[in-house]
């Protein structure tokens with residue numbers, strides 16, 4: 036069994052949205068195909084994945100470093116000797132040969148796409164949805180074939196208003212979502228509080244609304260926002276300060292009783308260990324948002340979850356960043372707390388195909404083999420261009 040070819044297509048993200056720090060109008064994502072020598076119905080079995088959302092495509096690292104290492108390796112080195120099938124951890128190890136430890140950054144994102152494409156390949160070879168393959172590989176008993184979900188949106192737009200925000204969240208509610216996330220920090224505190232109050236007219240209660248500052252605030256501003264909305268008892272307060280400023284996170288937690296969320300910009304288990312040591316995160320309360328597609332793939336991500344459990348946290352405190360099919364399957368396969376959805380932004384990757392059932396605050400994947408990316412109509416042209 037061999038991977039005979041690896042391909043990458045850099046796909047522009049649609050939309051002119053912005054959070055407090057980043058304008059996404061020029062953002063891209065790498066769609067990766069791992070083409071195997073195995074055939075089903077006369078066609079080669081192809082693993083597909085992408086490097087989540089928000090960190091740009093990684094064409095250079097994939098084509099110049101990771102792909103050549105995997106394709107030039109002894110094919111046996113990529114297989115699990117017990118099953119004779121591809122082993123994503125071994126593919127990742129081969130792809131990372133001769134890379135120094137630490138630093139992480141863009142190579143963690145590049146490998147995320149390649150490693151996840153191997154999981155898609157594995158699940159397709161087993162002719163089952165990826166969450167089943169993932170649950171079996173990590174020995175986690177699956178208790179449900181659906182997972183809690185919230186609709187992430189509420190970005191800043193060129194011609195923005197609270198009425199536009201309310202319309203957007205109402206559209207998500209009409210699609211079956213009952214909880215929402217919106218951006219803060221891209222306007223003044225006063226303007227943001229008006230936006231939060233407008234969003235609550237759709238969310239109904241603070242328990243159905245998260246706010247995300249995308250790492251914008253210094254401690255003083257983070258605390259000013261916390262004080263302004265503490266009585267609203269929001270579901271969580273996300274990435275108030277720089278993702279690597281663990282002391283800020285700890286100080287915020289000491290002065291804010293509600294749940295905080297962070298971790299989407301931590302790319303290694305060592306970074307997560309440092310968050311646990313120095314960030315003040317509370318057991319059974321705060322939320323971890325690491326994202327396999329940004330952190331070297333599912334092998335590293337599962338090690339992060341294990342590390343958290345070893346420190347007294349519950350895996351249900353994990354809600355991966357991303358809002359797409361890859362993390363839907365990972366959330367179910369690993370029994371996490373839930374996943375997000377981008378039903379209205381970040382096409383062609385965000386959100387779920389119509390065949391996925393959304394309702395009562397949950398989302399259920401289909402029985403399509405692998406991650407089911409082929410069912411996402413917005414992605415069809417990209418997959419066609421990449422694989423033919």
Ligand code: MG
Nearest residue numbers: 247273274299
């Ligand atoms: Mg976020």
